[in-house]
Amino acid sequence: MSSCSTLLSRVAAVLCADMTTASPTADLAGPPSLDPTQFSVEPAASDYASQSFRFRSHREERDLWLEALPLVEDDQKRIDRFVRCGTDAWLQFSPSTGRYRVRSNVCKMRICPICSLHHKRRASDLIASVIRATAAEPGYAWKFVTLTLKHSTRPLREQHDRLRQSFRKLRQRKIWKQSARCGFAVIETTFNRSTGLWHGHLHVLVHSPYLAQQDLSDAWLSITGDSFIVDIRSVKTTDGAIRYLTGYLGKPPSIASLDRPVQRLGEFYVAINRQKLLIRFGKLPEISDEDSDGGDDPIDWTPLCPLPSLLSSARTGDPASIAILKLLTGASHASTQPQPSDTS
Numbered sequence: 301m302s303s304c305s306t307l308l309s310r311v312a313a314v315l316c317a318d319m320t321t322a323s324p325t326a327d328l329a330g331p332p333s334l335d336p337t338q339f340s341v342e343p344a345a346s347d348y349a350s351q352s353f354r355f356r357s358h359r360e361e362r363d364l365w366l367e368a369l370p371l372v373e374d375d376q377k378r379i380d381r382f383v384r385c386g387t388d389a390w391l392q393f394s395p396s397t398g399r400y401r402v403r404s405n406v407c408k409m410r411i412c413p414i415c416s417l418h419h420k421r422r423a424s425d426l427i428a429s430v431i432r433a434t435a436a437e438p439g440y441a442w443k444f445v446t447l448t449l450k451h452s453t454r455p456l457r458e459q460h461d462r463l464r465q466s467f468r469k470l471r472q473r474k475i476w477k478q479s480a481r482c483g484f485a486v487i488e489t490t491f492n493r494s495t496g497l498w499h500g501h502l503h504v505l506v507h508s509p510y511l512a513q514q515d516l517s518d519a520w521l522s523i524t525g526d527s528f529i530v531d532i533r534s535v536k537t538t539d540g541a542i543r544y545l546t547g548y549l550g551k552p553p554s555i556a557s558l559d560r561p562v563q564r565l566g567e568f569y570v571a572i573n574r575q576k577l578l579i580r581f582g583k584l585p586e587i588s589d590e591d592s593d594g595g596d597d598p599i600d601w602t603p604l605c606p607l608p609s610l611l612s613s614a615r616t617g618d619p620a621s622i623a624i625l626k627l628l629t630g631a632s633h634a635s636t637q638p639q640p641s642d643t644s
């Protein structure tokens with residue numbers, strides 16, 4: 301730890317306020333409730349601190365997924381990746397920018413509360429690029445359309461399939477083909493604890509001229525046979541619209557709404573597994589790599605020390621380690637970016 305402390309002290313002088321995370325609260329106490337008999341891999345004891353740090357704002361959700369995933373996922377490698385997400389974590393520093401970040405093993409699963417942020421960021425970059433490329437089209441504007449299905453007792457997977465199929469049919473209808481040029485759609489899933497029913501809505505961001513709500517409602521009823529509730533709103537700010545839409549990518553219903561959380565999360569996993577979560581439709585404008593990458597990642601990231609060493613050093617009161625942790629957690633300044641710096 302002494303070499304790490306030396307490095308930390310050296311770089312502490314150039315701390316910059318460019319590190320952000322989702323939450324300022326770093327919960328470093330105790331290991332998560334892993335039952336090693338369920339998994340073919342078990343993180344080392346030194347990784348518990350790293351994983352507690354990574355999932356500090358999502359502990360309950362992650363613990364539930366650790367129980368639910370083995371019940372519904374046949375691929376043991378995917379389960380093991382999820383179990384190991386956040387292990388082997390290192391603190392890195394970029395001298396050219398003065399930024400810090402944490403790099404670790406990642407599962408890249410869409411249900412992972414932290415890895416999903418990467419998917420959302422990429423989707424946001426893509427949608428923003430498309431909106432920029434279509435901004436100058438006269439007579440067209442971006443709108444928010446919500447399509448709903450009548451409450452059903454059918455399994456959630458069937459309801460998701462029905463939403464997708466119904467939307468595909470709508471896109472073949474005259475009302476849609478004549479007006480909607482292109483866009484994106486995402487399913488929002490909710491659960492009603494009092495009725496015990498799942499419910500899916502399709503949120504659609506569409507580039508189109510005027511859309512008549514009654515005509516759209518009539519078409520939706522004609523396709524679904526029992527559902528007519530649709531909503532059309534103009535987009536006030538594109539940033540807000542993108543944030544709203546991508547916020548539902550892989551997002552499970554709120555844990556508090558679930559009567560049997562492990563079982564319900566399993567049902568949600570089955571519904572979204574191997575499905576495209578971001579539905580693209582219409583003729584999207586060509587987007588170059590330069591437009592869509594959305595990143596200015598420095599190339600001089602340098603490993604400083606294992607994350608557990610930083611956490612341990614901060615617990616003993618080392619000022620440089622505490623300062624870096626504050627930057628990593630966004631506790632030292634207001635953050636304008638939703639993504640944490642400890643995504644890998």
Ligand SMILES: [Zn+2]
Binds near residue numbers: 408413414
């Ligand atoms: Zn992950």
